[in-house]
Amino acid sequence: MVNILGVVGSPRKKGNTSLVVRQVLKGAEEKGASQRILFLGDVIIRECDGCHRCWKGKECSKVDDMNRIYQIINKSNIIVFGTPVYWYGPTALMKAFIDRFVYFNCPENRKKIREKSAVLVIPFEEENPAAADLVVSFFEKSLHYLEMKLAGKICIPGVTKPGEAGKNKAIMDKAYMLGCEAVQKADSKGNIRNVL
Numbered sequence: 334m335v336n337i338l339g340v341v342g343s344p345r346k347k348g349n350t351s352l353v354v355r356q357v358l359k360g361a362e363e364k365g366a367s368q369r370i371l372f373l374g375d376v377i378i379r380e381c382d383g384c385h386r387c388w389k390g391k392e393c394s395k396v397d398d399m400n401r402i403y404q405i406i407n408k409s410n411i412i413v414f415g416t417p418v419y420w421y422g423p424t425a426l427m428k429a430f431i432d433r434f435v436y437f438n439c440p441e442n443r444k445k446i447r448e449k450s451a452v453l454v455i456p457f458e459e460e461n462p463a464a465a466d467l468v469v470s471f472f473e474k475s476l477h478y479l480e481m482k483l484a485g486k487i488c489i490p491g492v493t494k495p496g497e498a499g500k501n502k503a504i505m506d507k508a509y510m511l512g513c514e515a516v517q518k519a520d521s522k523g524n525i526r527n528v529l
C-alpha cells in the first residue's frame with residue numbers, strides 16, 4: 334500500500350494550506366493510499382545546528398519531536414509539503430522542518446528518502462504568481478538535492494482568509510487529481526518497494 338504524508342507548514346490548522354493538503358490526501362485515499370497528516374504547529378522542531386551526529390548513524394541530538402517524525406517519513410512513499418508564502422519564502426515552521434532533512438544527507442540515511450515523491454501546496458495572498466517563485470525554487474532545488482521526485486505542485490494565488498481556497502473549484506479539483514496521480518505514479522514506478 335502507498336503511504337502518503339501531508340505536512341501542513343501553516344500555523345493555521347483550518348487555513349488554506351491545510352484545506353488543500355487535505356484535498357490532495359483525499360484524492361490519494363480514493364486511489365487506495367493510506368494517509369496521515371502532520372501539523373507542524375502541533376510539534377516541536379528545533380533548529381538544525383549542523384552537529385552531524387545523524388551522519389554517524391545516531392539519532393538526532395535535538396530533544397524534540399523530529400526523531401519520531403523521521404520514522405513517519407521513512408514509512409511514507411509520498412510527502413505533501415504545504416506552506417503558505419511568508420515574506421516570499423516558506424513559513425518558519427516549514428523551514429525548520431526542511432533544515433532537519435540534513436539527516437538524510439549521508440549515505441546511511443539517504444536511502445530512506447531517495448526516490449520518494451513530493452507534492453507542493455503553496456497558497457498566498459498576492460495575485461501575481463511570481464510571489465511563490467522563491468518557495469517553488471527552494472523546494473525544487475532541495476528535492477533535487479535529496480534525490481526526491483517532484484510529482485506535482487499547486488500554487489494558489491489570491492487567498493488570505495482561512496478556507497478561502499475551498500471556494501475555488503478548479504484548485505480543489507486540481508489538488509484532488511494531484512493526490513490521485515501521485516499514488517498512481519508511485520505505484521507504477523514501484524516506489525512503494527523503497528519503504529524501509
Ligand SMILES: Cc1cc2nc3c(=O)[nH]c(=O)nc-3n(C[C@H](O)[C@H](O)[C@H](O)COP(=O)(O)O)c2cc1C
Nearest residue numbers: 343348349350417418419420421457458459492493
Ligand atoms: C507573516 C506573514 C507573511 C506573509 N507574506 C506574504 C507574502 O510575502 N506574499 C503573499 O502573497 N502573501 C503573504 N502572506 C499571506 C499568506 O500567504 C496567505 O494569507 C495564505 O493564504 C495563508 O495560508 P494559510 O491560510 O494556510 O495560513 C503572509 C502572511 C503572513 C501571516
